[in-house]
Amino acid sequence: MAVKERKSVAPTLAWVGEVDGHLRIIDQTLLPAQFREIDLAEPEQVWEAIRALRVRGAPAIGVAAAYGVVLGLSDVATKDRSAVERRVAKVADYLATSRPTAVNLFWALDRMRNVVAAHPQLSASELVARMLEEARQIEQEDCEMCAAIGRHGAELLADGTGVLTHCNAGSLATAGDGTALSVIYAAVRQGKQLHVFVDETRPLLQGARLTSWELTQRGIPATLLCDSAAGWIMYEGRVQAVITGADRIAANGDAANKIGTYSVAVLAKEHKIPFYVAAPSSTFDLDLPDGNAIPIEERPESEVTEPFDRVTAPEGMRARNPAFDVTPAALITCLITEKGLIRPVNAANVRKVLGAAK
Amino acid sequence: MAVKERKSVAPTLAWVGEVDGHLRIIDQTLLPAQFREIDLAEPEQVWEAIRALRVRGAPAIGVAAAYGVVLGLSDVATKDRSAVERRVAKVADYLATSRPTAVNLFWALDRMRNVVAAHPQLSASELVARMLEEARQIEQEDCEMCAAIGRHGAELLADGTGVLTHCNAGSLATAGDGTALSVIYAAVRQGKQLHVFVDETRPLLQGARLTSWELTQRGIPATLLCDSAAGWIMYEGRVQAVITGADRIAANGDAANKIGTYSVAVLAKEHKIPFYVAAPSSTFDLDLPDGNAIPIEERPESEVTEPFDRVTAPEGMRARNPAFDVTPAALITCLITEKGLIRPVNAANVRKVLGAAK
Numbered sequence: 106m107a108v109k110e111r112k113s114v115a116p117t118l119a120w121v122g123e124v125d126g127h128l129r130i131i132d133q134t135l136l137p138a139q140f141r142e143i144d145l146a147e148p149e150q151v152w153e154a155i156r157a158l159r160v161r162g163a164p165a166i167g168v169a170a171a172y173g174v175v176l177g178l179s180d181v182a183t184k185d186r187s188a189v190e191r192r193v194a195k196v197a198d199y200l201a202t203s204r205p206t207a208v209n210l211f212w213a214l215d216r217m218r219n220v221v222a223a224h225p226q227l228s229a230s231e232l233v234a235r236m237l238e239e240a241r242q243i244e245q246e247d248c249e250m251c252a253a254i255g256r257h258g259a260e261l262l263a264d265g266t267g268v269l270t271h272c273n274a275g276s277l278a279t280a281g282d283g284t285a286l287s288v289i290y291a292a293v294r295q296g297k298q299l300h301v302f303v304d305e306t307r308p309l310l311q312g313a314r315l316t317s318w319e320l321t322q323r324g325i326p327a328t329l330l331c332d333s334a335a336g337w338i339m340y341e342g343r344v345q346a347v348i349t350g351a352d353r354i355a356a357n358g359d360a361a362n363k364i365g366t367y368s369v370a371v372l373a374k375e376h377k378i379p380f381y382v383a384a385p386s387s388t389f390d391l392d393l394p395d396g397n398a399i400p401i402e403e404r405p406e407s408e409v410t411e412p413f414d415r416v417t418a419p420e421g422m423r424a425r426n427p428a429f430d431v432t433p434a435a436l437i438t439c440l441i442t443e444k445g446l447i448r449p450v451n452a453a454n455v456r457k458v459l460g461a462a463k
Numbered sequence: 464m465a466v467k468e469r470k471s472v473a474p475t476l477a478w479v480g481e482v483d484g485h486l487r488i489i490d491q492t493l494l495p496a497q498f499r500e501i502d503l504a505e506p507e508q509v510w511e512a513i514r515a516l517r518v519r520g521a522p523a524i525g526v527a528a529a530y531g532v533v534l535g536l537s538d539v540a541t542k543d544r545s546a547v548e549r550r551v552a553k554v555a556d557y558l559a560t561s562r563p564t565a566v567n568l569f570w571a572l573d574r575m576r577n578v579v580a581a582h583p584q585l586s587a588s589e590l591v592a593r594m595l596e597e598a599r600q601i602e603q604e605d606c607e608m609c610a611a612i613g614r615h616g617a618e619l620l621a622d623g624t625g626v627l628t629h630c631n632a633g634s635l636a637t638a639g640d641g642t643a644l645s646v647i648y649a650a651v652r653q654g655k656q657l658h659v660f661v662d663e664t665r666p667l668l669q670g671a672r673l674t675s676w677e678l679t680q681r682g683i684p685a686t687l688l689c690d691s692a693a694g695w696i697m698y699e700g701r702v703q704a705v706i707t708g709a710d711r712i713a714a715n716g717d718a719a720n721k722i723g724t725y726s727v728a729v730l731a732k733e734h735k736i737p738f739y740v741a742a743p744s745s746t747f748d749l750d751l752p753d754g755n756a757i758p759i760e761e762r763p764e765s766e767v768t769e770p771f772d773r774v775t776a777p778e779g780m781r782a783r784n785p786a787f788d789v790t791p792a793a794l795i796t797c798l799i800t801e802k803g804l805i806r807p808v809n810a811a812n813v814r815k816v817l818g819a820a821k
Contacts, residue, residue, distance in 0.1 A: 137775075307663070307665060313775045321779050328782060329780055330783055331666050332665065333690040334785060336723075338783065364691055365692065368693065371694055374733075375732075410687060413771070418675045419495035419676045420495075422671075423685070425687075425692060430695035431698075
């Protein structure tokens, strides 16, 4: 019996209106207890929403930032073109400071910047309209990217597979069906029975709050775990594949993703379980030779010592809170991109599948 | 500069009074936000305190259960001896149902049962007095055991070592200085500079709440981590040794301990970091050939889905919550017992160090 899949109740993010419109997002910090959409009308609100993880997931951050640039242009659309140009540069630079690790953020902002240079003939208002069109294209491409990743990746999951995932790389992390979860959704649509094991993903519990929410919305069988239980569940023989997303992938295939991903990859290796990373080509940063060059965001200690406003550590106790870690290419069985599968994972195969152009 | 060590403010558990006395424990579920001692006057209260983890840690559970038997005898001390004998059997059987994994519980209850057979000449009141003496002996031996484990283990930690620990195997887990933490405390007393990395230890955060509390009380430099960050901290090169406690160790050296210990052991292997398990001989269950025979307690799903009374998973989401996992002997560099070091870890060396008697 195929699992009946329900659609998510609202898109993770959507532009409302035309050039003078605004960005509507699901405030993911409130899920699953509260489902609330918030409207962002200023670049500063987009910056704060990205920093505070109201919108998160590398692809979704890119789309949000692109619309954020458009939000910064409303009061210069009627002025001269050079005012628009200066504003684009300023707002893009500003939004780039919201989070350091996900490269899709910088990629999307570069695309918005490039519109200016590519269309020297446009007036101020025409340029602003074209910027909105570019942001919409980024969003549309993101949806298509998710579908293509699902298509390419689904063949890797046999019927009856137990799949473990870490953090949330689903529809809440993209404008479409997600990256890692898109593979799962595509396999389920093919009629495969899967069981998803969801790492809760401390400190901010994106697995418990967001991935669990997506899976229960869609009626896909799933079990939530403390992160520390992943190894034991593998030892019990319940996991036949691991899939995660990524926030930045270096030229050699080393992949930065949510803290804990590296541990899961080591555990997968120990148990001879394939470890897959699903991400669009926009997540690759081919300027970086390997993962050592990827900047790792350190977030506030209080996310560890005061989880959800409850003090759990004694006064004076220090904490480390790296938001990401880097999984070396050698631990990744296959990278799943919208352009196809990259395996084995090495610099030559990354170049080959992504195309020399990039 | 040697670290100045402050003593813990109160013992983890202490008997107050004589045969008609009661057991006073620190309610560890309230730490570190509240330091509160509670008095237990009935076996039912001891059972609840063990089940609810107000008192926890394999050695401390054993001591608490021994005193719990004494609490069950207050109303039969003036009766005939057979009433005492029947009550001992009944209360010991009852307390054995409080938690399934830590073997020290059963070991301590057996010692209390054996007092009855070993002293057929005693009257009812004399037997009750002897039972209290036995419980006190178990407590005293536990203190000496902790000191001996610290003595044997300290040689394994060089000056300047970064030590990672999981859960709490400290003074709060024993009547003395702890097992894993006793090794750290002994090394610090020798003037060695250590830095302790503390896994927070979801779901119940014994690392964040209890180990952090002990270390800050004693002024030992320490850093708290989400469990999922342990692998990355090792990758960064900050950890040169891992030490944990154990709740039950099979004849071949396979060791059950808090969920997540197995993952840490696999990560230690990947990073070529020695992995030590510190536990008294009472934690060994030589009747079990290997770890497959150790029963693993499954605790309520709500500890995962509603951490600290905050709902973090959507309605209908299922969870797994094994309280323990088993680390195979092959992943353990050395077992640290009060009778000496067991290395390499195998059945022959376990027998040799513990002595054939057991």
